[in-house]
Amino acid sequence: MEAFHVPVLLRETLEYLVPPGPDCLMVDATQGLAGHSTAFLDRYPGLRVLGVDADPEMQAMARERLAPYGDRVSFRRCFFDEFFGDFRADDERPGVVLFDFGVSMYHFREAKRGFSMQGEEALDMRLDPSTGRPASDLVNEMDARGLARILEDYGEEPFAWRIAQAIERERRVVPIDSARRLAELVRAAVPPKARYGRTHPATRTFQALRIAVNDELGRIARALDAAIESLAPGGVIGAISFHSLEDRIVKLAFRERAEKRARNRYRKDEAEPIPRTEGRRSLVILTPKPVEPGNDEVEANPASRSAKLRAARAAD
Ligand SMILES: C[S@@+](CC[C@H](N)C(=O)[O-])C[C@H]1O[C@@H](n2cnc3c(N)ncnc32)[C@H](O)[C@@H]1O
CATH class of the missing domain: 1.10.150.170 (Putative methyltransferase TM0872, insert domain)
Structure with missing residues (x-):
């Protein structure tokens, strides 16, 4: 299964999205073949992962791959904007939310739904x-x-x-x-x-x-706000984009809620946050500039070349 999709910016995603506690919930909002999910489950033995994917074929493969993790994993088959739109006040708040937009290599190589330009495939393209x-x-x-x-x-x-x-x-x-x-x-x-x-x-x-x-951009815009609101205190959110339109939506959604930090030229990290968004969750931006893959990753996986990760932490 690994051959079908190599998770992008995996090291960086693990580095930036540190769960706020030992036994919290991660929502992998675009679980795909569970490359990121698996890495988080392995690194944090108390972490549970709820995987969301709109594509039934992908989810069936993720279920199979994640079976060894037993009740640490659960699944919802829907679009991520619907998932976060349905989020209720008494649902468990995730400590980690990850988006890895778009489609996977599996879609291009195996899905036979017209994602690839090569085949005599029906022109469908629905996830x-x-x-x-x-x-x-x-x-x-x-x-x-x-x-x-x-x-x-x-x-x-x-x-x-x-x-x-x-x-x-x-x-x-x-x-x-x-x-x-x-x-x-x-x-x-x-x-x-x-x-x-x-x-x-x-x-x-x-x-x-x-x-x-697939109304991909509309879904991102609708999901991000609700996903930020759903975060547990100190929870982290990350989004991996593959083109400028996606990245721009993420940048603006994070920036709108960003706390301005008081200037402290000696200890930037410890500067006092000044809340900027009243009545809404404020974020601390963890990636002032988007994180891009290094040459080694692009060489090993050319599909990663346009990837950009942005990450933020709920300030409260
Ligand atoms: C780039 S792949 C994710 C790969 C995954 N991180 C991994 O390591 O295997 C994106 C996945 O998200 C799903 N997807 C894309 N847009 C979605 C949406 N709006 N809602 C739910 N799933 C979506 C696709 O079906 C695909 O399986």
């Missing part, structure tokens, strides 16, 4: 295939203007309008229902000099559609 609309609906039904906006907003695709027009043109002939067909169509739509670079020219299109299909 939870039982709800919402597949990517093929967007691609075959949305007007070119709407498609171009998605590609621009979520993929920062410079040729968004050309690609959207090509999609509109092609689908009049035959509906676009396979990942490979969309990838080929995008390659043909971009200017010749952009067709054969280091990454496939459809990479940004696929990313944008996946984000739109």
